[in-house]
Amino acid sequence: MSSQLPASSTQQPAPSIQQPAPSIQQPASSFQQPAATLPPLSWESLEALLHRVQKPGRYVGGEFNAIHKPWDEVHTRVCLAFPDLYDLGMSNFALQILYDLLNRHEDTLAERTYLPAPDMIAALRQAGLPLYTLESYRPVAAFDILAISTAYEQLFTNTLELLDLAGIPLHAAERDERHPLVIGGGHGAFNPEPISDFFDVFVIGEAEEVILELLEAYQAARALPREAQLRALLRVEGLYVPRFYRPEYTREGDFAGITPLIAEAPPRIQRRIVGTLPPTPIRQIVPNIETTHDRGVIEIQRGCTRGCRFCQAGIITRPVRERPAAEIASDVFAIAAATGYNEIGFLSLSSADHTEIETLLQTLQQQCAELHLGFSLPSLRIDAFSVALAEGLTGSRKSGFTFAPEAATEALRRRINKDIRTEDLLTLAGEVFQRGWRTLKLYFMIGLPGETDEDVLAIVDLAHELRRIGVRFGGRKTEIHVSVSTFVPKPQTAFQWEALADAETIARRQALLFQHLRGRGLKVSWNKYAATSIEALLTRGDRRLNALIERAWQLGARFDAWDEWWNLAAWEQALAEIAPALFGSVAALREYFLYRPRTEDEVFPWDHLLSGVEKRFLLQDARRSRAGEFLSDCRETCHACGILQHYPQLRSPEWQCPQ
């Protein structure tokens, strides 16, 4: 029995810090038999908790279009988990795609789970109930496979909370074939090392094809012990099984690379991609309560050719694949009919780049006028074409218009490869205000490589200038909202060699902004540096940080992306406990992962996971950045990033790479 206790119950958290609630303990007998026989939770047992919690609609399922397959009629049961609130998780389109895909498979069922809010977590623990899925109310531990989204780093502590609430041992090494196979995937899987202890497998890249190959390999190997199951999965390309690799360190404790421990484990894992975008899920689950993005979704394009040097998504989703306009149009009507949504969101990294977007929207708007069906476009560019598109979307109602110049001076925009001229931005803002918008939202980053205080003061000048323009056209009600985040050098980007700006620099620059962006019609918001520096640590860390994440979670860190639950004390104490043994001090650990300058021959903890974009290309781009050189949009000229070379057999007419 004691061997099945999650680590949280066997270690004593330090006093004075919030102690994690007792873990759910599976009765020892239940693990003597296949976990699939764990019975569903009764409605009555859940009902007994719901009157005590906020937004109980999150925990009950019962949505239109949710799929309830008979448990006993399939061989493989997959639980898809998003380790944050339902409201957020339901808006994650990747899980919708997988839900649709897996449930189409005759021999497979997929159900969903999300991490409950702290009040419901406490209620479940108090009642001795484990985490369950929203379709059948089965315990998560009853599933064969538990697929957890690793979309971003703030989900990492929640992932531990989710496993613990499910009664599943946290460490892959403590689990065996009677436990679900725990797989991760999503953008965060492009550096999974800091959470490698907790997962059996990571899917590197786009899951649509590899997930089915994984299922097939798992089904063939399911009778084997866990270790043998995982060996069998090594034959599937694009899967990373961390236990078959060992990190190497220099005598000074610098990371020196990852080596396979067994012959079958490939030294490098190449990202999986799909040649053409798979069909859009049509019967999308319609939530019963309001969610963050409460609308139908069509992914109109995957990938982005803009080449912003800070942007990880722009690298790890290449190449650009466009869904044909005719397909989008028919999807719009099919989704509207199947869901009843009055709004369809077009998902992409740069909507205005879709070559047929203008005619598509015009056609749709003509056809949908009587249907009261609206559209939303995320991530518009800063150009006249985008303003015209937005104009078409909004009729004459004016909510906020969003620009993301990211940097306020041209010199800095050259560094980050955001090709916008200040005068064009001002002209365009005039256009936006003239057309009736009263609020302009601006997104900036500070702490960018090569940034000076003057660059930050330029944000102030730009905001004031834009406000003057707004007042000229729209009067004194014009508002400028400036949102400033701190740049985090992301793995797999041209900026992976860069350092995080230090606390003092960011504090000074935030203070400059706060001082000078006061007055009527100006609003400024920014991220807390302490949270950013933890995010950067989790983004850039290596395997040694598994212990830090686990300890922070034990000390009460979870929901790291939420202001109301963010627990700095837990992180600081975890750092204080973990860092000395590894690096001598907290400062030395931070220096190592965040602040030290990197040379061009730096070995990164994620170098064995290949996005298809060559490290050599990223390095050239980093040099161009330092020289202040733009790199043009690669739709016109191929810059040989490596994608065409690595995926020649997958190229399809949807690709926007030049011939």
Place this chain on the structure above:
Amino acid sequence: MSNQQINPASPLSPSPSLPCSPAPPLPGPSTRVRVTFATAGPLAYVSVLDLGRLWERAVRRAGMPLRYSQGFNPRPKMQFAAPLPTGCGGDAEWLDLWLTEPLEPAAINAALEGQLPPAMRLVNVELVPEDAPALSEQLAAATYRVLLRQVEFAAAEAACAALLEEESVLRAKRGRRRHQHYDLRQLLEALSVAPAAAPWTVALDMRLKARAGATGRPDEVLSALGLADAPRRCTRTALLLAEPAPEPSA
């Protein structure tokens, strides 16, 4: 409690998101449909705003032409008789819907078939005159049945008797007016208690006033009984109208 105009709050979004074009003014009379529906299980735990969205989407899936308000942010014209408290199912809830085309109840029934969420059931559909008064104006009271667990029958019986003895039970209002008080006892028209079958121990039946500005809530009664923490299942069993009015057949 005035007319419940459904108002789906627009999700926060940094991107422009709006209906494609302003709806032209709607000419001619519209059809007013009164549906009686029941919710239970999961749907007892959604808010009345959520129920409005659910209905809008169900009607859209059914392909029925909802009447939308004019302007650039059109809303469907829908009115619930009374908002159903979150945490409470309903056996016979009324909702008036306005359509832009005449449709017979049988056709509406058929169109909604298979379009409602699993825990919602259509009880009845009928047409009402366009100018009929709003249900909320005719409403007098509502009855609720609350099943309780982990409560001893004798204790519940005693608590109910004690509450009925009181002439006045002051409770704080909710939300922004929580420093003000109202008299719950005046809103409680009837309360009875009976043993219930397992897993429940006690069944409470209560009738509460449901008039504009004077609406009793079952959870407030439970609090007044000292049963706020007891596991429960709450159902609004009926809405009662003040005067002879279009009687929806159940």
